[in-house]
Amino acid sequence: MGLFRALKNIRRGKGRSALTLCGVAVGVFAVVVISGIGVVGTDRVTSAMVTMGINSALVEASETGGSISLTDEDVTAFSRLEGVNKAMPLMASPSETKLLDVSRDCYAWGVDRQAKDIISLEAIHGRLIGDGDVEAHAMTCVIDEVFATQSYGRSNITGKKIRLLLEGGYYEFEIVGVAKSGMTGLQNMMSGIMPDFVYIPYTTMQDITGRTSYDKIALLLDGGSADENLTSDLTREVNQLKSTKSGLTITNFQSQKGQLNNILSTVTTVLSLIAGISLVVSGITVMTTMLVSVGERTREIGIKKSIGAKNKDIMWEFLLESVLLTAMGSITGIALGTLVCAAGCIAFSLPVAVPIKSILLSFCFSSAMGALFGVYPAMKAARLNPIEALRT
């Protein structure tokens, strides 16, 4: 009954109530859309990190332990550690390629067939480096999609020859496959900074460089268990195996993902707070509306008091009205905001994500705002002197 009467009173000042409602709706809408963008953005970055190989880790000599060399025995030993699924030797060398007589900087990687799982290499044309290539010390290579497209204008260039500068001499390799660029969008954005990647059998790399040891060992960690603790446990264990104190370090994408997520959520929170200011503004609008309403209904308040309404009754009547007004506004804002978020996701063909947490938060926040800014007008109404109120 009280709710029904409050609704009736809101309907009385139709135009004014509608405008106030719009104000609240716009504020809530802004918060919902901004947090929606935040949620979608975080999701995108996370999925990009997964394709980058979120469960991969890299063991390499730390700056202090320059003389440590990694061997086949280490690869086997590391692969048997708890939490480690697979291990693969990895050699890296900055290089230069000549393709169609155009020279460009690149980074040559010596890998084996496990590259698919461990560093998330994925062939879009041809094949990846296989056991046959490794055993035969073959002059075969896999190149980046971006590299292929930039050189030939198309991605499928398997069978072409490429010249790689290693240890001061050019060696000719046959392109057997084109790999999907690891970080998709991210790598595209950073292609100016990041060199192109060329993958060759690690045995071939050893032959050319004359080295028998490896620079790094890539590990595939058990899915889901790749957290900070595992990384530090493994670091201790690999150092024990090589009888050094801190000669080896492990780099894991997990910690980078954490950092990136932290930055993203900070940005989202700051933006949401700025949008939250609009909620405060709408709270003030609610207060103005309610004050005008109290002014208009002074006589009514006097009548109610003369027939036995207590200050408390009058106060609740007005408070209920302002809370209801803001609640209706925020529901409208949430509906619009969710709709826009969903439409945006569909338009950019992203998975639809709804910021449930911010929706609930902004609903509670704006309702609390309605109550807070409704208190003053309601108290003003409740404290009216009945005689003076009746005289108006």
Added chain:
Amino acid sequence: MIKIRNLTKIYSPCTEHEVTALDNVSLEVKKGEFAAVVGASGSGKTTLMNIIGCLDTQTEGEYFLDGTDVSALSSAKLSRVRGEKISFIFQGFNLIPTLTAEENVELPLIYRGVPAEKRREAARLSLEAVGLSMRADHLPSELSGGQQQRVAIARALAANAPIILADEPCGSLDSRSGGMIMEMLHSLNREGRTVVLITHDNGAALTAHRQIRISDGRII
């Protein structure tokens, strides 16, 4: 029922606008009595009504309502006394313009916490008693002055308060409607309610059991 002793009301005391509205007034209205307070405008009769109706408090003196010292009550208790013991009938009707006749009649019961079913029943019966059952769903603006005042009387009936304070109830009505309202007040009195009529109309005052004449804030 109503016992006032040496009551004084001064507006804006100790300033140059100081006005003594009531000066050392003493009066008593017994249970079941129909008393008329008669006086010209500005004589202090409305101030007296506001004080009797617990809408205002005196500057000096004593006011006992049904044996309770009203000046000692808190604002919330005063509201309660108003709601339970006193019903007002004003010259300007004082109905809430956005509520229907029936909703207006129900209103005092809402503040008393009476459940909806009982409220509606009481409102229906009260409207029937004043002959306005057919107009229950009409807004005050759709009713004539006489009808609006009958709704106000129905509201007093529903509230079932023992005291009815009528402040110029026929002041803005034609003589026929005015006569009807006076007749209703008398019948309320016959049913056992105490009625205090405040008026400047001698003719109406003479129908009361007793006339209390007031002039310049004093009873004469």
